Amino acid sequence: MSPTSVAPVAPDADTAGAVLNVAAYRFVSIDDPAALAAQLRTRAEAGGLRGTILVAAEGINLFLAGADAALLRFVETLRADARFAALPVKFSRSAAAPFARLKVKIKPEIISFRRGGIVPEAARAPxxxxxxxxxxxxxxxxxxxxxxxxxxxxxxxxxxxxxxxxxxxxxxxxxxxxxxxxxxxxxxxxxxxxxxxxxxxxxxxxxxxxxxxxxxxxxxxxxxxxxxxxxxxxxxxxxxxxxVFDARVALDPALAPLADVASDPD
Incomplete structure (x- = not known):
């Protein structure tokens, strides 16, 4: 699947693992990060999703895991927002959820760089x-x-x-x-x-x-x-x-995890 594909297509659960994982980010101007964070938390909690959602004025960054229907619904709903219509999404599978809980955070940057004048939400590098x-x-x-x-x-x-x-x-x-x-x-x-x-x-x-x-x-x-x-x-x-920054530790070129155990819920 292309990382710039719009339609979310998950890998086959029968061959790749029971839990669906998604990684996605987008640099785009967010006028009210707190409001968006609250909306995303509500949707993720409703779907029983685990992972991390970061929201900043410069965009969003998320790593989530859960049941196919719930996670795909989350992605589809997010893409219904014009700001995220072309959100690039990367899917993978694991036998267990690699995240212990859901965390939603509002940050100064979705990835800390601390260099002024770099505005990726305005224009991408080639x-x-x-x-x-x-x-x-x-x-x-x-x-x-x-x-x-x-x-x-x-x-x-x-x-x-x-x-x-x-x-x-x-x-x-x-x-x-x-x-x-x-x-x-x-x-x-x-x-x-x-x-x-x-x-x-x-x-x-x-x-x-x-x-x-x-x-x-x-x-x-x-x-x-x-x-x-x-x-x-x-x-x-x-x-x-x-x-990768979760319980899977690292993925091979087939996107199979090095460790495939549940993250400690405590």
Missing amino acids: VVEPATLARWIGQGADDAGRRLVLLDTRNREEVAYGSFEGALTLPIDRFTELPDAVTALADTLDGATVVSFCTGGIRCEKAALWMRAQGLDNVLQLDGGILGYFEQVGGYGYAGRCF
Whole structure:
């Protein structure tokens, strides 16, 4: 399923696990984050969903798990709001819910970066689709023959579980540390086509915008992140798994979890 597909299509429960999981985010202006957070909490609670919903003036970020009908209804209702009509959604399966409870939070940012002037809800950085990136990886260059640099915008704990082969990784523990780490690599990035990537796209989207604002106009973001790449392409050019922030720990290119146990409800 394409991460930019509008109709939510869940993977087959008979072959992939009993519990449906969804990851989604969208940068869009939210005039009243508190009101939206309250609405989403009510809908998620009504469906018995677990996970995390983050709401900020710059958009929403959510990770939820539950029964198919309830979770698909939640996505469909959210997409009925014009602001989220094209919400990219990534589905996966697990034998048990990887979240202990439902958490709905209002935040200054849906992903903390703390750099002024970066407004992803106003305009996205240019993207590269997973299939195109796979072709570039096979070629060792973009379609213009320009040197390709894959830039992992995640932290070192996540990278330890896997990354694209030959990717440039950063010695960071928090996303807010990325600007200093990238600045130190200016010579390496100069003259290359740089593709920033992360788990689901949210960090590499902000990172790409920030880098372009610094004058690196050759920076793209991987549309849908690693999970979108797994969904569309599989594991071509990727070594290991993709770390996720829940009880599944990490997903392989088939989106199967490393750990498939229920999160402790206490």
